[in-house]
Amino acid sequence: xxxxxxxxxxxxxxxxxxxxxxxxxxxxxxxxxxxxxxxxxxxxxxxxxxxxxxxxxxxxxxxxxxxxxxxxxxxxxxxxxxxxxxxxxxxxxxxxxxxxxxxxxxxxxxxxxxxxxxxxxxxxxxxxxxxxxxxxxxxxxxxxxxxxxxxxxxxxxxxxxxxxxxxxxxxxxxxxxxxxxxxxxxxxxxxxxxxxxxxxxxxxxxxxxxxxxxxxxxxxxxxxxxxxxxxxxxxxxxxxxxxxxxxxxxxxxxxxxxxxxxxxxxxxxxxxxxxxxxxxxxxxxxxxxxxxxxxxxxxxxxxxxxxxxxxxxxxxxxxxxxxxxxxxxxxxxxxxxxxxxxxxxxxxxxxxxxxxxxxxxxxxxxxxxxxxxxxxxxxxxxxxxx
Numbered sequence: 234x235x236x237x238x239x240x241x242x243x244x245x246x247x248x249x250x251x252x253x254x255x256x257x258x259x260x261x262x263x264x265x266x267x268x269x270x271x272x273x274x275x276x277x278x279x280x281x282x283x284x285x286x287x288x289x290x291x292x293x294x295x296x297x298x299x300x301x302x303x304x305x306x307x308x309x310x311x312x313x314x315x316x317x318x319x320x321x322x323x324x325x326x327x328x329x330x331x332x333x334x335x336x337x338x339x340x341x342x343x344x345x346x347x348x349x350x351x352x353x354x355x356x357x358x359x360x361x362x363x364x365x366x367x368x369x370x371x372x373x374x375x376x377x378x379x380x381x382x383x384x385x386x387x388x389x390x391x392x393x394x395x396x397x398x399x400x401x402x403x404x405x406x407x408x409x410x411x412x413x414x415x416x417x418x419x420x421x422x423x424x425x426x427x428x429x430x431x432x433x434x435x436x437x438x439x440x441x442x443x444x445x446x447x448x449x450x451x452x453x454x455x456x457x458x459x460x461x462x463x464x465x466x467x468x469x470x471x472x473x474x475x476x477x478x479x480x481x482x483x484x485x486x487x488x489x490x491x492x493x494x495x496x497x498x499x500x501x502x503x504x505x506x507x508x509x510x511x512x513x514x515x516x517x518x519x520x521x522x523x524x525x526x527x528x529x530x531x532x533x534x535x536x537x538x539x540x541x542x543x544x545x546x547x548x549x550x551x552x553x554x555x556x557x558x559x560x561x562x563x564x565x566x567x568x569x570x571x572x573x574x575x576x577x578x579x580x581x582x583x584x585x586x587x588x589x590x591x592x593x594x595x596x597x598x599x600x601x602x603x604x605x606x607x608x609x610x611x612x613x614x615x616x617x618x619x
Contacts, residue, residue: 247399270457
């Protein structure tokens with residue numbers, strides 16, 4: 234049912250507003266707490282690292298619980314995080330309340346996707362998953378730039394107030410509109426863990442990890458990059474986040490349609506952005522109109538990355554949607570952590586203008602993993618044929 238997919242999407246908006254809402258305000262947070270931009274980046278990388286390390290285990294742990302209760306609990310933690318953060322607590326408290334919802338973020342995503350496709354035909358599943366994942370791009374076009382814009386008018390705490398409001402709306406909708414969904418038949422842990430031995434899944438996981446690392450080496454410092462490398466002020470950056478997101482909503486919808494036709498080609502097409510964008514950003518130099526055009530292309534190529542990465546991984550083990558997706562979320566967030574860490578290191582050592590080239594290197598590695606999986610599956614089919 235599409236209704237379930239849209240409910241999952243709304244919760245996803247709350248999740249992403251909390252996780253990535255700090256991207257537009259990292260320079261302000263660094264200034265407020267008198268710390269460096271790479272240290273402020275820990276608010277993003279620590280969040281992602283917790284997801285990476287605990288996601289699959291948490292998903293396995295709660296796999297037998299009522300799905301509505303899981304989604305409600307997850308969003309409630311996100312609400313508490315936004316509320317406490319909006320009072321500008323000491324940095325260690327801010328870090329602590331940022332980390333708490335990370336334990337349940339992959340659980341929410343895996344559960345929302347499972348609920349969305351629970352009554353769908355096979356040929357509609359990727360499209361319904363793209364509706365849920367469109368929460369990422371909708372957050373990028375609405376709540377994230379709006380929160381950044383408000384913080385540029387007043388102060389960074391307003392960004393967290395927006396996160397609180399969005400989480401409250403999502404919590405209310407899930408509570409009122411989603412029926413109780415107990416799990417009728419729980420899969421054994423052994424059955425779910427078996428996918429970790431499949432070479433195609435391992436290569437897909439590596440491709441996901443490198444892909445997300447590539448994108449986040451620059452995207453994590455979007456505000457800092459546009460400010461220092463392109464000379465934009467906070468208001469202009471909030472407009473650029475809006476452009477980035479608007480294009481992303483369309484590209485995520487398009488990616489959902491394309492994935493229904495061919496998962497590998499769609500993933501490769503959008504991954505090519507990690508190679509193209511650094512070159513375009515370099516040649517756009519200080520030209521404002523060219524830079525805006527490149528940011529639009531960047532938003533188009535980047536936005537379906539989590540959808541593509543998850544679908545590409547699930548396509549290698551179609552019978553293990555929830556656990557495979559939790560691993561996709563975990564390794565994607567491990568990519569966020571590595572990308573953010575390397576990006577912060579590059580800013581401190583060379584300068585933010587060099588960050589996109591980290592993306593070029595890791596994007597190339599992701600392509601190598603995709604090619605290896607393709608060769609493996611081809612040889613596997615030949616063995617079966619003989």
